[in-house]
Amino acid sequence: MQLLLYGVLLTFVVFAALAVAFLRDILSAIIAFAGFSFGVAIVYILLRAPDVALTEAAVGAGVTTVLFLLAIVRTVRPGGDRLFERVAWGPAIIATGLVGVLLTTVRSLPTIGDPTSPVATSEITRYYLENAYPQTEVENVVTAILAAYRGFDTLGEAAVVLAAGLAVLVVLRKEVYV
Template identity: 50%
Template sequence: MSALAYTLAIFILLTAIATALFRDVLSTIVVFGAYSLGMAILYTFLLAPDVAMTEAAISAGVTTILLLLTIARTTRPSTDRIFERVNVPAVVVVGAFVMVLGTLVLPEMYAVGDQTAPIWGWPALDISPSVYYIENTVADTHAHNAVSAVLASYRGFDTFGEAVVIFAAAIAVLIVLKREVFT
């Protein structure tokens, strides 16, 4: 990995820790927005521009704006402390989990662009996933649009889960905003 990737990883880690430790809600939202932008840059670095655009638009953009609107319509308790006290046992458990995850996952990860990674070809089909989807969309799903077929048929449960999360978030925002309007 390059120095840029390490710098980005450190930035993301520091903003995640700051988000968890800041006591002031406004500071937490701003740092969380920076964390989301860092993640969007990381996804771009990992050659996932679609995920990067979604992270930048939804998490860094819309979520940050909704959180700022929510605290603008609610009262903020004043606090003298900048940071929350650190729960040492929780830090130890999370640290141990990260170490175990790192030792198990990192050796198994392929480098970005590695041609031997499984995604570059399906040995059983002897073609890449994108070629398979393009050639078999109509036969498998009876949909004439490949993007709609992938979202609705091949990734149906995932798309349904995303729709449920967006619906629940929209209802929560409406409840918060409506409660402030009528009280």
């Protein structure tokens, strides 16, 4: 049952990505990308990562889509009647080569959900799960790590967002707002 659900969702995700790749109209591609992000968010829920799923749905499918729409409003959409783009054979061969090479390495990864995998048995994982609540009194371990143990990392992230916001204003010559 679980496997069937993954099968349906991952097929949807991959086909949505292919739609993004071959749809000629940018607006259609952006809408396909929003659907793709929502599909991935549901996969994250199946992987028991609700925080990541919420962020992906709000930021990946929401904010990113709005940014793309704002960008195409200020630029141009390619004209023409064709629904799909022509296949660019050179890049297609290179991408297929990359997929082929990486697929040969998949077999050496631990199976999905294996409780003896290096990540699941790692000292760090065990430490956070055992000590996060006694040390921080936050039940959600993801929040505890994000805001307490790795607080400086999150501060750096906030600095990146600030820098990006300033960069957008400067690039678009809106320095008056800075």
